[in-house]
Amino acid sequence: MTAHTLRYYERVGLIQPVGRARNGHRRYSLADEAWLHFLHCMRATSMPIRAMQRYAELRELGDSTSLERRKILEDHQAAIAAQIDELQKAHSLLTHKIANYRKIEQRIRIGGPQTAEPEVDCTLASAS
């Protein structure tokens, strides 16, 4: 996380104006760091800035906003589950395709039949 990014997050209200040293330089407290870590974690899993802004806003308003905040997190958790699913599918598709490339390379090395088998391999069409 760069300094620029931190400034940006402050500008857009993801973090409250942070404490300053006597010279005006920012001093991030442990609480700030924890919050930033959380933000980082959400961003790393593609939570939109807008959602994070909403969440941050509610957080300022205290416990009475628990329900909506929980909803936001639950929605994002569902999004994460969906992402994991897609990633796993892609991962296994790639495993198949990579194996196929190894076969091709093998054929090339041993000067085997240059007409490739017409790719009947993976369940998901593998379009070279």
Add this chain to the structure above:
Amino acid sequence: MTAHTLRYYERVGLIQPVGRARNGHRRYSLADEAWLHFLHCMRATSMPIRAMQRYAELRELGDSTSLERRKILEDHQAAIAAQIDELQKAHSLLTHKIANYRKIEQRIRIGGPQTAEPEVDCTLASAS
């Protein structure tokens, strides 16, 4: 995948100029569809367009490019594994936080102690 996106992919060379009906309208073959499915799958897992362009380019050049293509796929597979990891971490963090919100809501419902316990919960700092 919208028509706009298909045009875009054609423009940037992700798909070869596709066959046309007599009237000039595009006709996507099954091979085209398979390839598009693959592209979609890679995009859905955040492969950059640039990488896909490179891959598509090599694909046009035939089997001799197998090694580099395989490398691209292996790299992306590694990226996917890393993503899954982050997503899982975030998922479990959210499980903790959501549970915490349920507790808060419980306290509110029963009119319990309004001073929240100072959040000692998750391993990852949970910064409300």
Add this chain to the structure above:
DNA sequence: CCTTGACTTTGAGCGCGCTCGAAGATGTAC
């Protein structure tokens, strides 16, 4: 014939999330 609607082309525009650059104040090291 005329409308409607789906396609075609081209280039421009947009939303997101940073990312950077300039100009200035302050701190640390020699």
Add this chain to the structure above:
DNA sequence: GTACATCTTCGAGCGCGCTCAAAGTCAAGG
């Protein structure tokens, strides 16, 4: 004392991946 780095503010710019608008062509239906 004088470099030099490091922070500050501000607004502008950028890369990515679409997304859209405008203007034109063609095919079928009423």
